[in-house]
Amino acid sequence: MTNIRDRGTEVRRFIIDNVQNHPSDIVKVTVKKFGCSRQAVNKHIQLLIEEGAITETGKTRNKVYGLAPLAKWEKAYQLPSNVTEDQAWREDISPLLGSMPANVLNIWHYGFTEIFNNALEHSSAAHLLVTFQKTAASTEITIDDDGxxxxxxxxxxxxxxxxxxxxxxxxxxxxxxxxxxxxxxGIFFSSRMFDDFTILSGGVFFSHDFNEKEDWILQSEGNTSGTCVQMELRNHTARTTKKVFDKFSVGEDYGFTKTVVPVNLTQYGDDNLVSRSQAKRLLVRIESFKVVVFDFAGVTSIGQAFADEVFRVFARQHPEIEITAINTGSEVKRMISRARVHDNPM
Structure with a gap:
């Protein structure tokens, strides 16, 4: 009986996790995943509908399913205000999150208070709007200011x-x-903790997806005032704040001593990374870290001057910094090797 109950829970969790991507064929996808009958899957779906976890529209073969919002809320804060990030968390956000695994609550506590405090102290805004939406699968919080x-x-x-x-x-x-x-x-670690973390400000849109190798920087349509930060996290994840902190710490010195730099953010559109000025832009403030990993995901080639500035000139000036490169294609790898060979002639 216990195995049957556990399997039922697993099936329903799969439906919840995948219904957004398969609104019209979630039954077929679930049948294929678990090898059970359509009738059995439909029973699980009906149970989730009765629990208010998912919605159903259409009839017979044209049915479409989706996640139902379990909670929707928003609040506007007038600034300057006596409100603090901990007060907003304790009185407004924590009760909305409700019962969740401790690691998930810890991520939300860290991310929300950091971004809320940043808006309070740095945005010079007159108004701050927080919106909250929770489904059976994930929770999303947006913090929007007019600063x-x-x-x-x-x-x-x-x-x-x-x-x-x-x-x-x-x-x-x-x-x-x-x-x-x-x-x-605060913003750096927050962006690495959530499944999806985006910032829209001015004419720029930045997105970090936990499951993607590349960060995205896009020119937004129009020019928005203020800053809008959106954070989304699944309600059940094995991720912890400690795991994220540890990823950017080195040795026994438990500090922020390591950084992974997405090199593709140095280029825009069809720009090629060829010049020393582009390399120097990449290297700004790098000396404050002990270990620097340059992530070349999304970068197909670099120029000789760019590679030389990073992997020979800067490396020679800062021998105390460990510099490595990851996700390098053949062209990038060749240029890096060439720069390093010139720094160590036979």
Whole structure:
């Protein structure tokens, strides 16, 4: 009996996890996955409908299924305000999340309070809107302010030519416009903890998907004011805050000492990474880390000058930093090898 009950729970969990991607053929997909009958799968679906976990529209063979929102909520905060991120978490968000695994609640506690605090202290906004939606599969929280815009603020602080360059600095980590009050770690670690983490600000859209190798930076349509941060996390995941922190720590020194830099954020559109100036843009603030991993996912080629600046000139100037490259195609690997050979002539 226990095995039958466990299998039923597994089937329903699979339906919940996959119904969004298979709204019209979830029955077929589930039958194929578990080798059970359509009748058995339909019984599980009906149970989920009765529990309010999924919805059903259409008739007979034209039925379409989807996740039902278990909770929807939003609240506007006037700024400046006496509200703190911990107060907003304790009074507003935590009760909405309800009973969840401790590791999931810890991720939400970290991510929400970091992003909410960032909006309170750095956005110069007059209004802050928080929206919340929870389904049986995942939870999504959006924090939207009408302030100066995070990328524009970083652009001004570093004197960058383009606000898109600010995304690269966030992706490296350890950047803050207020170093006396913040470590610059909050947004970086938040972006690595969630299944999906996006920032829309000004004319730039940045997205980090936990399951994808590449971060995405896109030119948004129009030019939005303020900053909108959206975080989504499955309600059941084995991920923990500790696992994410450990990934960017080295040795016994439990600190933010390692960074994985998505090199593709240095290029825009069809730009080729060929110049020393592009390499120097990539290398800004890299000296604050002990281990630097350059991730070349999405980069098919680099120029000789670019490779030389990163893997010979900078590496020679900073021998204390361990520099490695991952996801390198044949052309990229060849240029890196060439630069390193020139640094160590026979």
């Amino acid at each position: 100066v815009g995070i990328f524009k603020k970083i652009q001004a602080a570093l004197g960058l030519l383009d606000e898109r360059h600010a995304v690269l600095e966030l992706a490296k980590g350890k950047f803050t416009t207020s170093p006396a009050n913040h470590s610059g770690e």
